[in-house]
Amino acid sequence: MKSSPAFHNHHLSSLDADHLYHLGLHSRMKLRKIFGDTRFVCMGGSPHRAAAFAKLVADELDIRFPGGYIRPFGKTERFVLFKIGPVISASHGMGMPSTLILLHELTKLLDYAGCDDPVYLRIGTSGGIGVEAGTVVVSSGALNGELEPWFESVELGQRRRYRTTLDKELTDLLLPPTTDIPVTSGLTMGTDDFYEGQGRMDGALVPGYTEEEKIAFLQKAYNSGVRNIEMESTAIAAFCNRAGIRAGIVCTALLNRLEGDQIESTPDELREYSGRAARIGLRFIRKSLGT
Amino acid sequence: MKSSPAFHNHHLSSLDADHLYHLGLHSRMKLRKIFGDTRFVCMGGSPHRAAAFAKLVADELDIRFPGGYIRPFGKTERFVLFKIGPVISASHGMGMPSTLILLHELTKLLDYAGCDDPVYLRIGTSGGIGVEAGTVVVSSGALNGELEPWFESVELGQRRRYRTTLDKELTDLLLPPTTDIPVTSGLTMGTDDFYEGQGRMDGALVPGYTEEEKIAFLQKAYNSGVRNIEMESTAIAAFCNRAGIRAGIVCTALLNRLEGDQIESTPDELREYSGRAARIGLRFIRKSLGT
Numbered sequence: 001m002k003s004s005p006a007f008h009n010h011h012l013s014s015l016d017a018d019h020l021y022h023l024g025l026h027s028r029m030k031l032r033k034i035f036g037d038t039r040f041v042c043m044g045g046s047p048h049r050a051a052a053f054a055k056l057v058a059d060e061l062d063i064r065f066p067g068g069y070i071r072p073f074g075k076t077e078r079f080v081l082f083k084i085g086p087v088i089s090a091s092h093g094m095g096m097p098s099t100l101i102l103l104h105e106l107t108k109l110l111d112y113a114g115c116d117d118p119v120y121l122r123i124g125t126s127g128g129i130g131v132e133a134g135t136v137v138v139s140s141g142a143l144n145g146e147l148e149p150w151f152e153s154v155e156l157g158q159r160r161r162y163r164t165t166l167d168k169e170l171t172d173l174l175l176p177p178t179t180d181i182p183v184t185s186g187l188t189m190g191t192d193d194f195y196e197g198q199g200r201m202d203g204a205l206v207p208g209y210t211e212e213e214k215i216a217f218l219q220k221a222y223n224s225g226v227r228n229i230e231m232e233s234t235a236i237a238a239f240c241n242r243a244g245i246r247a248g249i250v251c252t253a254l255l256n257r258l259e260g261d262q263i264e265s266t267p268d269e270l271r272e273y274s275g276r277a278a279r280i281g282l283r284f285i286r287k288s289l290g291t
Numbered sequence: 292m293k294s295s296p297a298f299h300n301h302h303l304s305s306l307d308a309d310h311l312y313h314l315g316l317h318s319r320m321k322l323r324k325i326f327g328d329t330r331f332v333c334m335g336g337s338p339h340r341a342a343a344f345a346k347l348v349a350d351e352l353d354i355r356f357p358g359g360y361i362r363p364f365g366k367t368e369r370f371v372l373f374k375i376g377p378v379i380s381a382s383h384g385m386g387m388p389s390t391l392i393l394l395h396e397l398t399k400l401l402d403y404a405g406c407d408d409p410v411y412l413r414i415g416t417s418g419g420i421g422v423e424a425g426t427v428v429v430s431s432g433a434l435n436g437e438l439e440p441w442f443e444s445v446e447l448g449q450r451r452r453y454r455t456t457l458d459k460e461l462t463d464l465l466l467p468p469t470t471d472i473p474v475t476s477g478l479t480m481g482t483d484d485f486y487e488g489q490g491r492m493d494g495a496l497v498p499g500y501t502e503e504e505k506i507a508f509l510q511k512a513y514n515s516g517v518r519n520i521e522m523e524s525t526a527i528a529a530f531c532n533r534a535g536i537r538a539g540i541v542c543t544a545l546l547n548r549l550e551g552d553q554i555e556s557t558p559d560e561l562r563e564y565s566g567r568a569a570r571i572g573l574r575f576i577r578k579s580l581g582t
Binding site for chain 1: 298300301302303306309310312313336337338339368369384385386387388389391392394395396398399402435436437438444445446447448450451482483484485486487488490492493494495496497498499500504505508511522530533534553554555
């Protein structure tokens with residue numbers, strides 16, 4: 001089996017079969033036949049968004065499924081995984097730990113399938129800093145909650161750091177020259193919590209900081225070039241750097257955190273906002289495919 | 292509205308309505324009527340397990356739903372949330388960041404509903420250390436990936452630590468005196484990754500440690516009293532300590548990590564194993580209710 005050296009773990013060759021536990025798939029399935037032509041791996045938080053993106057790709061690339069129904073592969077208890085022509089659309093759940101499980105298992109799957117140069121895109125939502133609700137932010141790089149450009153991982157009781165830079169060429173390709181959607185580029189802060197990890201005042205517990213300290217920190221982040229906050233970017237950037245995989249992160253800002261903590265948009269607005277990042281991602285895919 | 296001082300955040304009183312965004316509920320709904328009698332909040336990783344536990348509770352407590360169908364409350368895109376008599380059964384996804392979102396929003400919900408002394412239980416699965424597959428581990432405390440009894444959180448760029456002890460009285464009540472299920476008590480290590488964070492060799496990338504170093508670390512954890520590893524315990528323990536909420540963690544071990552990395556059990560075995568932790572949790576609930 002051909003393997004890409006960039007992301008092949010030689011320890012796997014000692015396994016009789018590799019159980020991709022959280023996907024409900026294993027290495028002895030016909031993965032090359034199903035996934036061998038994958039060029040784009042698109043990820044979003046919820047199964048609903050992954051299904052919506054799969055449908056959008058099928059419609060736009062004119063790929064037909066029997067009865068119009070796109071069946072997910074594997075089990076759907078932890079993640080969902082759709083395959084639409086050269087595109088995988090998958091959900092990663094919320095947060096770095098959940099996302100890392102998907103990244104490990106999906107990347108092993110692509111290794112077994114013989115894919116050697118996939119592009120990974122996170123297409124999601126985020127909180128904006130100094131940008132209006134509805135603005136799409138194409139990440140130029142990822143910073144952790146301490147505004148540093150690395151991802152920290154604890155392995156066998158030791159802290160390790162991995163850099164979180166993103167491919168500049170890919171970032172440039174993701175940014176449309178003109179569009180009817182408000183789009184900007186900027187750094188993305190990836191945090192391990194939605195409430196206190198992002199300086200919100202409206203969690204269940206009294207936070208150990210004041211509203212003034214919160215605004216001062218968000219302003220400091222803005223001054224460092226941060227334009228949005230979410231919960232997956234640094235893990236994705238670090239993993240893809242290690243794997244030699246090009247990765248892009250495209251997220252709509254659902255609110256401007258300099259103005260508040262609560263997401264008050266209506267379900268229709270949220271769907272429209274979420275769809276904007278999807279359209280930017282799809283535009284890149286079409287351009288890459290020359291369609 | 293009556294509020295439990297232990298977990299009431301006074302900053303919330305300035306909000307016209309509190310949007311519990313990831314639950315799809317808000318504070319102006321009739322939460323007291325629906326959730327006011329909640330005494331137990333049971334959480335597991337996947338929506339499937341939360342639904343299975345809800346059904347088990349309904350069957351065992353003889354609570355009838357129209358058509359036998361237990362309808363979840365709120366939106367189901369991120370979490371599911373069932374209410375069965377005095378029991379909430381909810382999914383928390385995988386990892387501390389996802390679990391913290393549920394903890395914040397569910398605890399605000401119970402605050403708005405006027406519940407003042409709920410017990411939180413995580414009923415899940417884990418990797419065992421020195422215990423056989425199928426053994427249920429009732430956590431006596433939670434340690435982080437560095438084997439330390441605290442949870443680290445980054446807030447406004449500052450690292451903070453919260454202690455992760457668990458209520459001894461509750462732990463003792465969770466441990467059945469005799470049972471047909473293999474049960475043990477021990478420390479639980481909570482990590483932020485399933486692969487390298489738990490010392491696995493079978494991730495997508497070549498790990499920065501050897502098999503021998505892995506076994507030495509797992510043995511060290513065992514010698515420190517750790518009997519299982521999962522990805523939520525320290526966040527739950529830390530949050531509940533801060534909130535003054537009693538919390539218990541009951542997880543079946545799906546494998547003995549001193550013997551391997553892969554989960555090779557069949558779906559039927561996994562269902563049976565997962566059901567064991569649920570039965571231990573339910574036994575505690577029945578005993579507390581005197582039924």
